[in-house]
Amino acid sequence: MHKIRYIALKELFHILRDFRSLLIVLAMPVMMTFLYGYAINMDIENIVISVVDLDKTAASRELTDRFFKSNYFSMAEEAPDFDDPEQLLRSDNATAILLIRPGFSEALQRGEKFQLGMTVDGSDASLASAVQAYSDAILLQFLMDRLPVGFEPPGLTVSRQVLYNPDLQSSHFFVPGLVAIILLMVSALLTSITIAREKETGTMEQLLTAPVKPYQILLGKLLPYIFIAFIDGVLVLIFAQTVFDVPFQGSYLLLLLFGFIYVATALSIGILISSLVRTQQVAMMIALVSTLLPSVMLSGFIFAIKNMPFLLQAVSRIVPATYFLKIIRGVMLKATGVETLIVPAASLVGLMVILLLLATRSFKTRIG
Amino acid sequence: MFRAFVGLVRKEFIQVWRDRNMLRLIFAIPILQLLILGYAVNTDVEQLATDVYDFDQTRMSREFIRSFEPGDYFVTEPQLTAEEQPLWNLDERFRTGSAELALVIPEDFSEELNQGKNVTIGLIADGTDANAARAGLGYSSLIVRRFSEQVTGFSQPIELRHKFLYNPELESVYYMVPGIVATLLTMVTVMLTSMAIVREREMGTLEQLTVTPISSTALLLGKISTFGLLGMIEMVIALAVGIFWFGIPFVGSPILLFLLSALYLLTTLGMGMFFSTVTSTQQQAMFLAWFFSVFAILTSGFFTPISNMPHWLQHFTLLNPMRYFMEVVRGIMMKGAGPADLLPQIVGMAAYGAVIFGLSALRFRKRTA
Numbered sequence: 001m002h003k004i005r006y007i008a009l010k011e012l013f014h015i016l017r018d019f020r021s022l023l024i025v026l027a028m029p030v031m032m033t034f035l036y037g038y039a040i041n042m043d044i045e046n047i048v049i050s051v052v053d054l055d056k057t058a059a060s061r062e063l064t065d066r067f068f069k070s071n072y073f074s075m076a077e078e079a080p081d082f083d084d085p086e087q088l089l090r091s092d093n094a095t096a097i098l099l100i101r102p103g104f105s106e107a108l109q110r111g112e113k114f115q116l117g118m119t120v121d122g123s124d125a126s127l128a129s130a131v132q133a134y135s136d137a138i139l140l141q142f143l144m145d146r147l148p149v150g151f152e153p154p155g156l157t158v159s160r161q162v163l164y165n166p167d168l169q170s171s172h173f174f175v176p177g178l179v180a181i182i183l184l185m186v187s188a189l190l191t192s193i194t195i196a197r198e199k200e201t202g203t204m205e206q207l208l209t210a211p212v213k214p215y216q217i218l219l220g221k222l223l224p225y226i227f228i229a230f231i232d233g234v235l236v237l238i239f240a241q242t243v244f245d246v247p248f249q250g251s252y253l254l255l256l257l258f259g260f261i262y263v264a265t266a267l268s269i270g271i272l273i274s275s276l277v278r279t280q281q282v283a284m285m286i287a288l289v290s291t292l293l294p295s296v297m298l299s300g301f302i303f304a305i306k307n308m309p310f311l312l313q314a315v316s317r318i319v320p321a322t323y324f325l326k327i328i329r330g331v332m333l334k335a336t337g338v339e340t341l342i343v344p345a346a347s348l349v350g351l352m353v354i355l356l357l358l359a360t361r362s363f364k365t366r367i368g
Numbered sequence: 369m370f371r372a373f374v375g376l377v378r379k380e381f382i383q384v385w386r387d388r389n390m391l392r393l394i395f396a397i398p399i400l401q402l403l404i405l406g407y408a409v410n411t412d413v414e415q416l417a418t419d420v421y422d423f424d425q426t427r428m429s430r431e432f433i434r435s436f437e438p439g440d441y442f443v444t445e446p447q448l449t450a451e452e453q454p455l456w457n458l459d460e461r462f463r464t465g466s467a468e469l470a471l472v473i474p475e476d477f478s479e480e481l482n483q484g485k486n487v488t489i490g491l492i493a494d495g496t497d498a499n500a501a502r503a504g505l506g507y508s509s510l511i512v513r514r515f516s517e518q519v520t521g522f523s524q525p526i527e528l529r530h531k532f533l534y535n536p537e538l539e540s541v542y543y544m545v546p547g548i549v550a551t552l553l554t555m556v557t558v559m560l561t562s563m564a565i566v567r568e569r570e571m572g573t574l575e576q577l578t579v580t581p582i583s584s585t586a587l588l589l590g591k592i593s594t595f596g597l598l599g600m601i602e603m604v605i606a607l608a609v610g611i612f613w614f615g616i617p618f619v620g621s622p623i624l625l626f627l628l629s630a631l632y633l634l635t636t637l638g639m640g641m642f643f644s645t646v647t648s649t650q651q652q653a654m655f656l657a658w659f660f661s662v663f664a665i666l667t668s669g670f671f672t673p674i675s676n677m678p679h680w681l682q683h684f685t686l687l688n689p690m691r692y693f694m695e696v697v698r699g700i701m702m703k704g705a706g707p708a709d710l711l712p713q714i715v716g717m718a719a720y721g722a723v724i725f726g727l728s729a730l731r732f733r734k735r736t737a
Contacts, residue, residue: 035666036680046675089533089708092695095675107526113527122532123702125540126499127673132530133506139528149675155516159488162461165495173497282652288395297405298659302671304500306415309407315520333496334463 003212007220011194015224025190029232033239036178037171038322043128048299049078049096050088056103067098068140072134089121096120096131106203108146121189164249164333176332177301179233180324181292184266184298185258186229188291189284191270194221197284201272205285221268229263240332254338256331257330261348262324295321323348329365372582376590377597380564384598394560394598395605397634400550402606403467403482404543405548416504418442421455428478433471435515441507442469462494469493482520484695534619534702541618543703545610547670552606553629554690555661556637557599559577561640562653565591570649572731575623578691584733588641595640596633603629620700624707626715628696642728664690687702689724 036317049291052065052105067073076094081087088094099117107114118135147153165172181306240246269291278282296303300310301322305313316322323344331334384391418436422429436442440670461467472490475731480487491508493501517523568574577587590729610616639660647653667674667681668690674682685691692713707714 016684021521032662035663038678044673044676048675054538055698086533087709090699090703090705092699092709104526111525113538116526118528118530120530121703122535123698124543124673125535126503126533128535128538129503129506133502133509135528136510139526140494140524142524143524152519154481154484154486154522156481156512157486158512159490160505160509161490161492162495162501162505163459163492163496165471165501168495168502170498172495173499193708226382288658293401304497312404312407329496330465336463340464 004216004220004223007207007212007217007225011221012224014194015228025186025228025232028185029236030239031173032182033178033236034243037175037239037244039125044127045071045132047072047095047127047131048076048081048093049073050078050094050129051098051099051100052080052085052154052242053100054102055100055104056102059105059108060100063100063104063139063142063162064098066138067135069194070134070138071223072130072138072345086119089119094121095127097136098135132228133306138323152234153287171244171272172333173329174301175236175244175246177299179236179240179299179328180262180299180321181295182232182236183229183263183324184269184291184295184321186232187225187266188270188273189287190228191222191225191267192273192277192283193280194225194289195271195274196277196280200279218271222271225270226263227261229266233259246332249335249342250337251335254341256295257329258324258341258345261345261352262320262327265320265348265352265355266361268352272362294319300325317347318351320351321349340343372586373590373593376587377594378584379589380594384564384594394602398602399605399609400521400553402545402548402609403613406545406610412661415440416468416500417466418444418504419458419461419470420444421458421470423475424473424477426478428481429473432473432477432515433512434506436471441504444471452678458492466492467494468497468500469508473510484520488624541614543698545614545616546701547668547694549603549606550611550668550690550694551661551665551670553599553603553632554620554664554693557595557601557636557658558632558640558643558660559654559657560594560598561595561637562643562647563650564595565644566647566650566653569644577716588706588729588732592637592641594630594699596630599633599636600626601631613708617703618701619704620706621704625697625700628700628710628717631717631721632689632693632696634725635717638721638725638728641732645731646726664688667691668694670694686716689717689720692720 015025049067051067053060053064068075076088078088078093080094080097085097088097097119100117101115101117104116106112116139118131120128120131127299129263162168195204198207200274202220208214212220233236235246241248263357273283273286273290277286294315298305298308298316299319300316301321307324326344330341384394420433422433425674427578433444441464455472458467458470460472470490470492472492474487474489477487477489487506489512491505495501521650532538565574568577578584581589607618611618640657643653643656643660647656666687667688669685674685674691696705696710696713696717698709703709
């Protein structure tokens with residue numbers, strides 16, 4: 001046992017002495033949390049629009065006010081040029097132009113049919129559909145408020161209720177996901193590099209000739225990274241709660257337990273990669289391409305898996321982050337219990353067993 | 369001078385061609401990334417698993433449910449009666465991820481609707497994925513309104529007619545692929561330049577070159593134009609994949625795009641050179657280049673609009689050269705933007721290019737001299 005401890009201590013010294021590793025281990029998670037937390041914000045607000053009011057009445061001004069008083073829209077700095085109003089959209093100075101034609105206020109008073117026009121820059125599809133939904137809602141509210149008190153128009157009214165995240169804050173969705181990405185990075189990327197480094201510098205052979213068993217070496221090398229992964233995970237969770245106000249509904253113990261399974265799976269990836277390559281550079285490249293990219297792009301971290309074509313959906317099933325994302329989002333946001341999370345957790349264990357089998361096989365052939 | 373320059377460019381190309389790892393890094397990985405991203409980066413919300421709680425169970429309520437079917441937005445579960453699936457079970461359905469949206473139709477739905485009364489129906493969304501929830505509520509409200517107008521013949525007098533320019537079908541891939549092109553050009557040129565220069569220094573061949581009669585300016589130009597050219601080839605391939613594979617329209621002028629890309633390359637190549645002067649190993653250079661790319665991509669408006677970000681971050685994005693190029697590529701490809709439309713972006717890129725390229729060229733020459 002204390003042999004393992006020595007190797008673990010040796011590895012810890014390595015990390016603490018190497019400024020770059022320390023940077024990856026400590027500065028990166030913090031910076032990534034802030035960057036992703038703030039930059040990836042799907043809550044669409046302050047869409048810049050411009051209003052062309054040709055009606056110029058109290059009613060048209062009130063409608064315009066309604067648009068800008070909502071948090072959704074803000075006014076473009078420039079007024080559109082009448083000869084080429086779309087120039088505003090082409091140059092990205094506005095996302096939409098609302099056109100109120102003359103006759104609006106008259107039609108409103110008489111209850112006649114009238115059409116307002118809105119030209120929307122459709123290039124960003126999600127922004128464009130947000131413009132459509134918000135502007136429709138504002139107009140509807142404007143019309144409802146003009147109805148006599150007590151009058152209810154025939155037809156349907158919708159009562160909306162949002163569970164778990166009533167303010168629809170997208171950081172609640174992304175920040176827990178970051179834990180999954182960062183844990184994977186620390187565990188898979190760093191372990192693969194550290195073992196490859198021992199191979200490259202030839203110190204691996206020295207270790208192997210020492211009176212320690214290969215599994216002791218491996219375990220000793222992994223322990224510090226489990227420890228670091230734990231610290232990083234806690235760090236991100238603290239930020240999630242203090243800076244981004246992400247709630248924690250479920251059980252800490254459950255998350256910790258499943259977190260260990262996830263970290264063990266990620267470490268197995270690192271071991272597998274390092275057993276396949278000889279140099280740090282190749283290890284780093286493979287680790288980046290095979291872990292970081294799929295974890296960010298194909299795990300459901302940003303983009304919904306069910307929208308992907310079949311082949312990518314299949315790939316997402318062998319990405320460990322896919323399962324841990326389900327677990328951490330469930331525990332943190334919905335207080336999901338063991339009975340539901342046992343399925344993704346079992347998948348993680350399955351992945352880990354396969355990875356470890358592959359790794360020990362190639363490790364043995366390399367050494368033997 | 370000119371012959372030395374041509375010789376250098378040839379040497380660089382041969383070197384890249386012979387290095388299998390390098391070739392893979394330059395071509396195979398980015399194209400693979402483009403293909404995967406093109407499919408994965410889909411922010412359209414589709415196929416929301418929707419539970420229907422129909423307490424009315426009449427012909428009209430069933431017709432109402434059917435109005436959710438067209439399109440790919442909702443996947444409605446077979447209607448459930450109160451006994452089969454009590455409403456208090458919804459929490460369970462949400463927590464296990466079996467449902468994301470629930471539609472509740474009250475008992476007296478058809479009766480009151482026929483009497484010309486106002487009926488309130490319930491929409492309950494799982495807010496975990498804020499984006500999907502918002503879109504789901506938005507689409508379903510639209511469907512409810514249409515159905516209501518159809519049944520009662522009563523519609524709001526004033527209507528808002530939306531016209532979507534540049535991307536009338538609202539396909540998110542049209543927006544994302546030009547973004548990926550900008551991302552690839554940045555990552556590849558910054559990484560390539562910094563790593564290639566550092567490698568020559570690591571192997572000592574840079575020193576050999578400096579003792580030849582080639583001036584350090586020619587040496588610099590030779591290296592830079594090679595990497596610039598490779599970046600351009602990369603971009604052409606990426607554009608071809610975008611246009612022929614994903615069917616992305618190219619509305620504007622390709623010549624303008626290439627001119628402005630060349631302008632932008634000054635910045636990325638300068639950045640690469642700068643990284644090569646502050647690092648001593650390829651691994652460090654790669655790490656630094658990668659780190660820069662992550663920052664640049666996240667604050668470029670690639671994934672989410674810059675106007676969504678907090679104000680301090682919006683100001684910060686003005687310092688990100690990729691932000692300008694992102695707007696240029698999207699503007700030219702999707703909107704047919706001309707030089708006048710892109711003036712601020714052009715000025716920004718030119719200023720950036722001049723400063724970064726100038727400073728790092730000075731630094732590079734000092735280190736090689």
